[in-house]
Structures are given as C-alpha cells and as structure tokens.
Amino acid sequence: xxxxxxxxxxxxxxxxxxxxxxSNTSALLGHFGNPxxxxxxxxxxxxxxxxxxxxxxxxxxxxxxxxxxxxTSPHLLDFRERIQIDRQPIARDAMVPLITRVRQAAEQLExxxxxxxFSTVMAFLYFSEQEVDWNIIEVGLGGRLDSTNLCQAKVxxxxxxxxxxxDQLGSDLKHIAFEKAAIIKHPxxxxxxxxxxILLEVIQKxxxxxxxxxxxxxxxxxxxxxxxxxxxxxxxxxxxxSSFEGLKxxxxxxxxxENASLAVAACRAxxxxxxxxxxxxxxSGLASARWPGRLEVxxxxxxxxxxxxxxxxxxxxxxxxxxxxxxKKRCILVLGIMKDKQVSEITGIIPLFADYxxxxxxxxxxxxxxxxxxxxxxxxxxxxxxxxxxxxxxxAAKRLSKPExxxxxxxxxxxxxxxxxxxxxxCVS
Numbered sequence: 035x036x037x038x039x040x041x042x043x044x045x046x047x048x049x050x051x052x053x054x055x056x057s058n059t060s061a062l063l064g065h066f067g068n069p070x071x072x073x074x075x076x077x078x079x080x081x082x083x084x085x086x087x088x089x090x091x092x093x094x095x096x097x098x099x100x101x102x103x104x105x106t107s108p109h110l111l112d113f114r115e116r117i118q119i120d121r122q123p124i125a126r127d128a129m130v131p132l133i134t135r136v137r138q139a140a141e142q143l144e145x146x147x148x149x150x151x152f153s154t155v156m157a158f159l160y161f162s163e164q165e166v167d168w169n170i171i172e173v174g175l176g177g178r179l180d181s182t183n184l185c186q187a188k189v190x191x192x193x194x195x196x197x198x199x200x201d202q203l204g205s206d207l208k209h210i211a212f213e214k215a216a217i218i219k220h221p222x223x224x225x226x227x228x229x230x231x232i233l234l235e236v237i238q239k240x241x242x243x244x245x246x247x248x249x250x251x252x253x254x255x256x257x258x259x260x261x262x263x264x265x266x267x268x269x270x271x272x273x274x275x276s277s278f279e280g281l282k283x284x285x286x287x288x289x290x291x292e293n294a295s296l297a298v299a300a301c302r303a304x305x306x307x308x309x310x311x312x313x314x315x316x317x318s319g320l321a322s323a324r325w326p327g328r329l330e331v332x333x334x335x336x337x338x339x340x341x342x343x344x345x346x347x348x349x350x351x352x353x354x355x356x357x358x359x360x361x362k363k364r365c366i367l368v369l370g371i372m373k374d375k376q377v378s379e380i381t382g383i384i385p386l387f388a389d390y391x392x393x394x395x396x397x398x399x400x401x402x403x404x405x406x407x408x409x410x411x412x413x414x415x416x417x418x419x420x421x422x423x424x425x426x427x428x429x430a431a432k433r434l435s436k437p438e439x440x441x442x443x444x445x446x447x448x449x450x451x452x453x454x455x456x457x458x459x460x461c462v463s
Contacts, residue, residue: 037126040133041113047149054179058145062155063184065139069162073103075169075185076300079177079214080193080227082347083293086285086325087193090297092170094319096120098311103161105182106172107150110327110451117157119164132156150174154181178216189300190217190224190246193293195233196347208236215240223247223303227296249299257295259288262358265331271295276302278313283320286329287355294320327450329355332457336432336439337363340450344372346379352444353387363440366431370394370424370449373402381410388442390434391418394427396448424449425456 035043063070076091078084085106092104102120109115114123124132136155140147147155154174161169171187173180195211211233218224218240228234229252241248249255255273260280262268269291271278276298283294298316302308311319329352330340337360343352356365367388371380384391391411393404404420411418421427431441443453 035130035134037130040130043137044113044133044149044152047147047152050146050148052150052175053148054176056179056181056184058147059151059154059181060184061143061145062136062139062147062151063158065143066135066155066159070158070169070185072162073158073166073169073186074188075171076189076191077171077173077182077185077187077217078191078193079173079180079217080191081196081210081214082345082351083193083227083289083296084172086290086328087191087293087296088170088172089285089325090283090294090320090323091191091300092121093323094297094301094311094316095168095170095307097319097322098307098315100167101165103157103164103166103169105154105157105161105169107153107174108447110447111455113153116153117160119161119166124160128160132160135159151181158185173214173217176210177214178212180217183217187217187219187222189303190219190222191227191296191300192217192224192237193227193296194347195228195230196345207233211236212240218244218246220244220246223249223300225296225299225303226250227292247303249303251292251295251299255295255299257291259291259358262286262288264337264359267291267359269294271298273299273302276313278316281317281320283323285323285325286331286359287351288358289351289355290329294323327447327454329359332454335437336366336435336441338441338457339443340454341442341444342447342450343444344375344446346376346383349380349383349444352442353383356387356440356442360440363438364389364436365440365442366390366392366435368392368394368424368427368431368441368443368449368453369407369445370396370404370427370452371402371407371445372398372400372448373406374400375402377402377407378410381407384411385414385416388416391416392427392430393418393420394424394449395422396424396446396452398446398448401446401448424452428453428456 104118117124260268395401
C-alpha cells in the first residue's frame, strides 16, 4: 500500500462505528509485546479541555528535556496530528508500514478492529519503538472502556465533567463521572479540575478504592486570572508546595488558566518529575504551548477566531473568553453545529456574545439543519442568516465585517476544519 491507500483503509474502519471495550486493543497490543507497558503515561479524561491540557503537559515535559509522545483525537486537518513525538506529527513514510503491521495483526487475530482501536494501537507501538520518555494520552470517549485505558498511567487528569456523547455515556452526570474516574488505577496520582462536590465525591471514591492520591483544584491548588489582553492570558498558580505568579499562556480564555493549572499540578505531582521541572521550565513550557482550533486567532483586522466549542459547556467558556479578551468588539458568529448535541441549550447561550449570526453546515452527516438552528434562534433579537457552505459563510462574514470587528467560527471541529482549509486555500485574510 502507498500512503493514500493506507489512509483509505484506515478511514474505512470508521464504518465499523464506536465499540467501547478493551479486548480488541489488548489483544493487538499483546501481539506486539505490549508496547504500552514500556512507557509511563499521563492519562487525561474529561468532557472539555482534554486536548488543551494535554498540550500544556506535553510542552512542559518537552521543555524539561523529555522526549514526548502525544496521542489526541480527533484531528483537525490531517490524521497525523493524532500521533506526535515532540509535537512533530508522525511522518508519512512511518505511517504506511505501521498501518500495514497493525492491519496484518488484526487479520491474523481475526479482530474486527475499529478506527479508534486501530489508531490507539498505532500510537502505543510507534511511541514505544521511538523510545519516548513519556506518553501523554487523551481519552477518546468516556474512560472506563476507552482503548486508551490500557496505558501505564503514573498521573491521571480529569479536566471537567458535563453532558456530551449521551448516546454512549448517558445523561446522568454521576454516571459520567464514574466512567471517567475509571481511568484511576493503583498506584497513580489523579489531578481533578472538577468543582461540583457531588461529582468530586465520585472521583474521590475511585481514588480511595485504588489507593491513589487525589489532587483537586480549589482544595489543593488555586488559580487566579490576572489579565486578559487580546493575545495572552496571565494567571497565578498556588499550592501548598508551589506558588507561581504571572504565568503566561497564549491559549485564550479564563478556562485555559484552569487547564494550564491542571498541567502544572500533574507535572509537580510525582517527585521524580517535580525535581526536573523547576519554575523556569513551568513558565517556558506553558508560554510555548499551542493547540490549534481552541480560540485560535488566525488573522487580525478584523480578528478571526476558530474555536471548536461543540456543547453547552464549551459555548459558555467561549462566551466568557470573548467577553474577557475582546469586550468591545462586535462579534459576527459563523456557526455550524451537530444535530446530536444539545442544540436548544447551545442556541440559548449564543445571543449572550454574538451580535450577528451566520448559520452554516459542514459536510458531515451529523450536521444540524441550518433552518432548525435558525428557528431555535428566532426568539432572540440578533440578526440571523443561513449560508449553507462553510467557505461561503466565512466569506459572508468577512464582507459584513469592519476592521475593528471580531469573526468567530465555531460549532464543531468539522466546521472549523472546513473554515481553516478554506482560509488557507483562498488566502482570505
């Protein structure tokens, strides 16, 4: 197989759907000598903030001189984004033999492997053979039955808890907390960004059951946002053992200060790590962290932002971020959301920060009908129009905008992927 044929095979596995469970992944990894056992990991679960937190952790560890393997999902433009070493995507010439080997193993073992199971095996095998020092692993869905839950986690992070993927995880928040807390094993340290006391109790019980140390935001460490100019966020971090004032990050939004603080707490949780990560490493690692598609400013005059908010919690964070960093700008919103999300709740949040709304539809079968979204917004006083194609919606927003305005493109990773590709292809600026 050449590269394109390999990708075609890999993407064809998406047709097998989502099958939560560990048996397929475990069997495949066992075939390769359990490469996931050979590298210590930091394992990250949560409804929102997983990818950003993973980026902060990776950047800190890399700044400390560690060779890092980063596994995240979904990708924005290129599958290779999912599997990175030292923030460099896996090379094309490494992809082909890797896909071939895992495919042959699955066929030999007669396993109907899913897309995510396959890519998870690829990541663990690649990271082990490339001799990384640390794996930073983002959970795909839930936690307990997610393929990544086989990793050798030394530290676990649970970023946040809210409703999402209800078809697989249900809508009961305590059950969702249980599913995500199941990544906690013995012996690990778990760092929690969950603030709700009832949900935190679920995490606490799982930690106690596995004799894991729980380090919790607000109780064990605190974060305070100091300033929110247009290009950075500055915050203070304080715990019993460490206090860092004026930490700076380029990922925008007060919620990113919390994600960054989780990364700091995780990297300071293990004595073997903390001794190699002094304050200057924390500062440089956080400052250099990047994560595309999360309040990403791609141009100015007008400011154009891409954000993959896709559920109510994400939209609330987006609203707070725009009000914090761009309080005086008129916001033209390009919105393309999925029909299996909480559309009515999302549309109730949008008028809090958007002044003009363009509803669009990415090329995804799960996309919400723009007319239905428009009708959900009809009770608000903000102007709404429909432009079906994402690329045309972006151009419409540009035509409407003035240099002092803000264009925010959001609703799903599919929407911002199409917008980003369109902006790059057509050099819209």
